[in-house]
Amino acid sequence: MKETFKDRLKILMGSLRPYTFARKCGIEKGLFQNYWQRGKIPTYENLLKLQKGTGCSIDWLLTGKTPALGGRVDKLLFIASDAENDARQRRLVDTSLTLREIYRTASDKDIISVELLLHCVLRQAKRS
Numbered sequence: 700m701k702e703t704f705k706d707r708l709k710i711l712m713g714s715l716r717p718y719t720f721a722r723k724c725g726i727e728k729g730l731f732q733n734y735w736q737r738g739k740i741p742t743y744e745n746l747l748k749l750q751k752g753t754g755c756s757i758d759w760l761l762t763g764k765t766p767a768l769g770g771r772v773d774k775l776l777f778i779a780s781d782a783e784n785d786a787r788q789r790r791l792v793d794t795s796l797t798l799r800e801i802y803r804t805a806s807d808k809d810i811i812s813v814e815l816l817l818h819c820v821l822r823q824a825k826r827s
């Protein structure tokens with residue numbers, strides 16, 4: 700089955716409702732309805748809003764093709780072009796989006812706590 704633009708929106712939204720996701724990205728409800736229900740492709744301005752709101756690649760959003768990482772960790776969010784069929788990849792995307800939201804909204808103290816937790820998990824994983 701060929702992945703559609705709407706399928707990729709579903710991946711980005713995770714557990715959010717469509718209009719909650721649209722509001723988070725700064726896209727008007729009526730416009731988002733065109734994308735969500737009618738399968739229309741957003742304007743460039745709204746593609747940029749989706750990119751800014753989620754950290755996704757516009758290439759991935761439009762085509763489903765994963766961009767080369769090129770050493771940039773921020774592109775890690777979209778290694779999941781087959782995420783519908785792979786629960787582990789979907790969890791990676793959901794977790795990455797959650798971490799992005801924490802960095803965007805949480806206090807420095809909370810961010811440091813998350814970083815310490817991740818450091819401990821990574822250290823333990825290396826031992827295993």
